Amino acid sequence: MSPLQNLRTSTRRLATLAALASAAVLGAATATVAPASAAPTWAPADQATLTPGVQAYTEGGQCTANFVFTDSAGGVYLGYAAHCAGTGEATQTDGCESGSLPLGTKVDFAEGGSLVSSGTRLGGGTLAYSSWLAMQDNGETDADTCAYNDFALVKVDAADVSKVNPTIPFWGGPVGIDTDGVGAGETVHSYGNSSLRGGLELLSPKQGISLGTSGNGWTHPVYTITPGVPGDSGSAFINGEGQALGTLSTLALAPLAGSNGVGDLASELAYAQQHSGIAGLELALGTEPFSPLL
Structure with a gap:
């Protein structure tokens, strides 16, 4: 049995979440960043309600948004993990074989509570x-791509774009994209607060090290x-320089x-730019500078 399991919570699994101890899938290549001139007018960082780290609910499954993205037509997207829209079991982590809800499925952004109905819809x-x-x-057919390419995009409703800011709370940034990975021992940062933490904001910012x-x-x-x-699935990770490194996918046993x-x-x-059909898909930079603890 696989020692990995995805980190999406669902309404039918909330009673057994404390027993979950494994995870899902991930991704790697080159990409570009949206020029400032192409970015929409963002909400002020201290007033925005749709940012990296917001909770995303897809037919009962709960995940965390990572980075903000834009397209050439002015569309705005929040990223999360592809398995957040998965229809199989948590141990089904091969994206080339696992089931998924279709494109066009509704996603709600919210904070607080274990379910969107008991929280605040944003x-x-x-x-x-x-x-x-x-x-x-x-x-x-590439085994590594199938195993680790776990990335999805939610297009923000036009009425809610004015609530968006791409800055990662607490840390600031991202300032660009990490295109060469991180070596063992390098510092990484993340931000996310699953409802399993009971709303403890002190646990939202995370700092740690890469294992390579x-x-x-x-x-x-x-x-x-x-x-x-x-x-926490889908949460943004940035490197020690504030560059976007990746998206949280799995917890290992x-x-x-x-x-x-x-x-x-x-x-x-890079895979999404080639296969999504979304013209001009790019990462949006944070409006606030990256500020590490050390």
């Missing part, structure tokens, strides 16, 4: 891209002070117990 969007669906449509790069560049195992737990698997954003975004 806005919504629709599933616009799933690496799992794209790989299946494309007949992808594997899967031919598609994944970066990491340790953070508090590991990502179910509901073995061989690196308690580590998280982070998909390589450069690879995931």
Whole structure:
């Protein structure tokens, strides 16, 4: 049995979440950043309600948004993990074989509570891209790509775009994209707060270290002070310079117990740029500077 399991929570699994101890999939390649002139007018960072780290609910499944993206037509997207829209079990982590909800599925952004109905709804969007669906449509056969390309995009409803800011709370940035990965021992940062933490904001910012790069560049195992737990799937990871590194996908039981698997954003975004059909898809930079603790 696979020692990995995805980190999406669902309404039918909330009673057993404390027992979850494994994870899903990830990504790696090159990508570009949206020029400032192409970016929409963002909400002020201290007033925006749709930012990296917001909770995203897809037909009961709970995940965390990572980075903000734009397209050439002015569309705005929040990223999360493809398995957040998955229809199979948590142990089904191969994106080339696992089931997914279709594009166009409604996604709600919210904060507080274990379910969107008991929290505060902040806005919504629709599933616009799933690496799992794209790989299946494309007949992808590369084992590492199938295993670790776990990335999806939710197009923010036009009425909610004015609530968006791409800055990562607490840390600031991203200032660009990490295109060459991280070596063992390098510092990484993340932000996310699954409802399993009971709304404890002090646990939202996370700092840790990379354990290197594997899967031919598609994944970066990491340790953070508090590991990502179910509901944190999709969370943004940045490197020690504030560059977008990847997206949280898995929690490992073995061989690196308690580590998280982070998909390589450069690879995931490059795949999306080639197969999503979204023209001019780019990462949006934060409006606030990156500010590490050290």
